[in-house]
Amino acid sequence: MWTILKNSFFKGLLTEKRVLPDIPPCPEIEGVGRELKKTILSLYGRSLHLREVDTGSCGACESEIVALSNPIYDIQRFGIDFVASPRHADALVVTGALSRNMVLALKKTYDAMPGPKFVITVGDCAMDGGAFGDSYYRARQGVQDIVGGAILHIPGCPPSPEQILSALLGFLQTRPPKER
Amino acid sequence: MKIFSGVIEELRAQGVEILEVLESHPQEAVIRIKTEDFHRACLFMHKRLSSAVMAMFAADERKAKNAFEIFCVFLSREFQKWCILAADIPQDRPAFPSLARDIHSASFFEREIREMFGLEPEGHPDKRRLHLHDEVWPNGLFPLRKDFVVFGPVAPNGAAYCFNRVLGEGIFEVPVGPVHAGIIGPGHFRFSAAGEPIVNLEIRLGFTHRGVEKVFEHKTLDEAVRMAECVAGDTAFGHSWAFCQAIEKASALKVPARALYERAICLELERLYNHFAGIGGIALDVGFSFAAQFASVLKERVLRLNQRLTGSRYLKGVNRIGGVRRGFSRQDIQALLCEILSISGDHKELKQMLLTSVSFMDRVDETGVLRQKTARDLGVVGLAARASGVAMDLRKVFPDVYAGSDFRLITQERGDVLSRLRVRMEEVEESARLIIYFADRLADLAGAVAANFPLAAAGCALGAVEAWRGPVLYWVKVADGQVDRCKVVDPSFHNWPGLAFAVLGNIIPDFPVCNKSFDLSYAGNDL
Ligand code: SF4
Numbered sequence: 001m002w003t004i005l006k007n008s009f010f011k012g013l014l015t016e017k018r019v020l021p022d023i024p025p026c027p028e029i030e031g032v033g034r035e036l037k038k039t040i041l042s043l044y045g046r047s048l049h050l051r052e053v054d055t056g057s058c059g060a061c062e063s064e065i066v067a068l069s070n071p072i073y074d075i076q077r078f079g080i081d082f083v084a085s086p087r088h089a090d091a092l093v094v095t096g097a098l099s100r101n102m103v104l105a106l107k108k109t110y111d112a113m114p115g116p117k118f119v120i121t122v123g124d125c126a127m128d129g130g131a132f133g134d135s136y137y138r139a140r141q142g143v144q145d146i147v148g149g150a151i152l153h154i155p156g157c158p159p160s161p162e163q164i165l166s167a168l169l170g171f172l173q174t175r176p177p178k179e180r
Numbered sequence: 181m182k183i184f185s186g187v188i189e190e191l192r193a194q195g196v197e198i199l200e201v202l203e204s205h206p207q208e209a210v211i212r213i214k215t216e217d218f219h220r221a222c223l224f225m226h227k228r229l230s231s232a233v234m235a236m237f238a239a240d241e242r243k244a245k246n247a248f249e250i251f252c253v254f255l256s257r258e259f260q261k262w263c264i265l266a267a268d269i270p271q272d273r274p275a276f277p278s279l280a281r282d283i284h285s286a287s288f289f290e291r292e293i294r295e296m297f298g299l300e301p302e303g304h305p306d307k308r309r310l311h312l313h314d315e316v317w318p319n320g321l322f323p324l325r326k327d328f329v330v331f332g333p334v335a336p337n338g339a340a341y342c343f344n345r346v347l348g349e350g351i352f353e354v355p356v357g358p359v360h361a362g363i364i365g366p367g368h369f370r371f372s373a374a375g376e377p378i379v380n381l382e383i384r385l386g387f388t389h390r391g392v393e394k395v396f397e398h399k400t401l402d403e404a405v406r407m408a409e410c411v412a413g414d415t416a417f418g419h420s421w422a423f424c425q426a427i428e429k430a431s432a433l434k435v436p437a438r439a440l441y442e443r444a445i446c447l448e449l450e451r452l453y454n455h456f457a458g459i460g461g462i463a464l465d466v467g468f469s470f471a472a473q474f475a476s477v478l479k480e481r482v483l484r485l486n487q488r489l490t491g492s493r494y495l496k497g498v499n500r501i502g503g504v505r506r507g508f509s510r511q512d513i514q515a516l517l518c519e520i521l522s523i524s525g526d527h528k529e530l531k532q533m534l535l536t537s538v539s540f541m542d543r544v545d546e547t548g549v550l551r552q553k554t555a556r557d558l559g560v561v562g563l564a565a566r567a568s569g570v571a572m573d574l575r576k577v578f579p580d581v582y583a584g585s586d587f588r589l590i591t592q593e594r595g596d597v598l599s600r601l602r603v604r605m606e607e608v609e610e611s612a613r614l615i616i617y618f619a620d621r622l623a624d625l626a627g628a629v630a631a632n633f634p635l636a637a638a639g640c641a642l643g644a645v646e647a648w649r650g651p652v653l654y655w656v657k658v659a660d661g662q663v664d665r666c667k668v669v670d671p672s673f674h675n676w677p678g679l680a681f682a683v684l685g686n687i688i689p690d691f692p693v694c695n696k697s698f699d700l701s702y703a704g705n706d707l
Contacts, residue, residue: 100316140333
């Protein structure tokens with residue numbers, strides 16, 4: 001208990017107001033987040049809830065998505081959250097090269113989501129298979145044929161947490177997703 | 181080496197006809213034997229070297245000699261050597277006697293060979309496919325054969341996967357997955373429970389199968405290094421090093437000391453960030469959020485340090501064949517030392533926070549026990565094995581760059597979640613110490629960071645690196661300057677069966693914490 005108190009007292013608030021300078025250029029997190037929240041507010045009332053599905057990724061994309069929730073990025077303060085069930089989700093985040101084995105699971109997950117809903121793909125794999133583009137086991141259909149085209153793609157291998165966050169904003173500002 | 185030839189003599193005395201012994205590298209002996217002796221020879225080596233099957237795989241050599249080749253890899257700690265038994269399987273009789281009934285660690289490898297090459301392990305008790313799910317893939321189509329061509333839609337064979345069922349009064353099944361509640365890879369877990377305790381857990385994986393080994397074929401070596409980084413994202417560095425090591429061995433390339441120290445630093449950094457993720461995950465899964473968040477901050481700090489040193493948070497693009505791409509500057513090393521010291525200070529706090537919390541200890545102590553005997557029988561490797569008292573670490577067996585660092589092998593005896601946690605914590609301390617040691621060495625070194633690599637010679641070799649989860653193995657065969665066959669073994673492949681045993685008798689709500697304490701890769705297993 002003492003260790004906890006000591007550490008929470010001395011460490012203070014770790015959440016960053018600014019992006020570290022040595023990470024590729026992207027706007028201040030704080031600024032990004034506030035704008036994002038405004039857009040989300042107009043679309044979803046209070047918040048944007050995301051459900052992630054790995055369709056054959058290497059795991060690094062997931063790791064970066066998980067990092068969004070750590071105290072340094074703290075994505076929840078902007079009203080964005082990752083939920084445990086597709087029934088609670090507004091958007092589906094798809095990573096990975098889309099293995100044939102995951103086609104059915106991906107479809108079922110999407111079908112379980114209530115509308116309005118849209119799809120976001122994260123990582124080069126999810127776009128065109130990335131390094132696995134010509135593999136025999138990549139589903140021939142592609143994400144767009146199974147759950148509809150992604151409205152936003154975030155490139156990178158893996159994209160950094162900052163990139164994911166700022167991509168979300170840039171997108172929501174310019175092309176609000178249509179109701180499906 | 182002399183002594184090892186004694187083992188070969190013993191093998192011969194068993195009545196095994198030895199066709200050829202190849203020792204192209206001091207750490208590796210390839211023993212060619214006849215197909216009919218394969219089973220006997222493997223059993224002998226398994227006992228004699230007291231080694232699990234570390235890898236078993238086939239290669240399609242029908243073009244060259246009308247036969248498939250089959251390899252079985254054992255590790256001799258005593259002789260510090262990889263011992264590879266090899267035999268030809270004529271193409272007109274594509275079958276071999278199964279080892280699975282005698283050596284459990286061969287079981288999954290044989291199933292893999294069966295579905296990928298169509299070679300029948302005769303007498304194997306379980307012939308279900310691992311990666312190519314029946315729901316989407318037909319029978320009789322073997323992707324790793326050389327004459328396999330990728331084409332459009334395939335008709336599935338229509339069969340449904342057959343789970344082992346536990347019958348009896350009051351037994352119920354809980355199916356979970358493939359899509360899980362957290363942000364993790366996909367896998368299907370089927371629990372059979374009687375009241376609270378789990379009486380059987382069946383794990384069905386393969387959902388992230390992407391055909392990695394096939395994709396490797398015909399890649400140039402530089403492309404293949406990049407590929408190896410995409411096999412298991414959390415072990416990107418371990419995989420690329422193991423691949424490079426295989427090529428370097430095959431072409432007898434001497435890697436400069438500077439590159440070796442840098443590689444070792446990167447490997448330990450990878451261990452650090454993953455161990456923090458593991459420690460945090462264990463805390464999170466028992467509901468201790470403060471510690472979990474504390475650990476996630478430490479993980480982020482290591483990732484940023486990686487970015488600072490190498491330009492990649494996951495240490496991608498560091499390795500190249502013959503060495504590394506870029507040398508650390510003095511400032512880099514300075515920054516590394518400062519950050520590591522500060523991180524180890526925080527780690528002490530984290531450790532104290534966890535180990536002094538009664539409610540936390542209550543959840544992890546005696547939970548998910550993997551007994552040493554079980555771990556040995558299943559051929560569990562790496563961190564999970566060390567937590568069960570199996571003192572095995574490639575950094576000890578093949579010290580190479582670790583020689584002189586007084587590397588301390590960390591083990592625990594009880595094999596529960598707490599033991600796996602303690603191994604992580606102590607390894608964090610040891611890794612921090614090693615990084616400082618290597619960085620000190622590196623600071624005094626000048627010179628090239630990569631050996632000159634002429635065009636790859638044809639040949640094959642085994643590369644192996646003790647990554648954070650356990651040994652990563654790459655067996656690579658090069659032809660015409662390209663990869664001809666690449667077998668990848670991620671430690672997860674050995675360890676998933678271990679998890680299925682560790683949870684027995686535990687309650688389902690404790691499964692997440694057991695799972696996290698093993699922290700296995702879906703991508704590395706499914707390939
Ligand atoms: S995009 Fe890169 S990091 Fe993401 S899953 Fe694919 S290989 Fe892994």
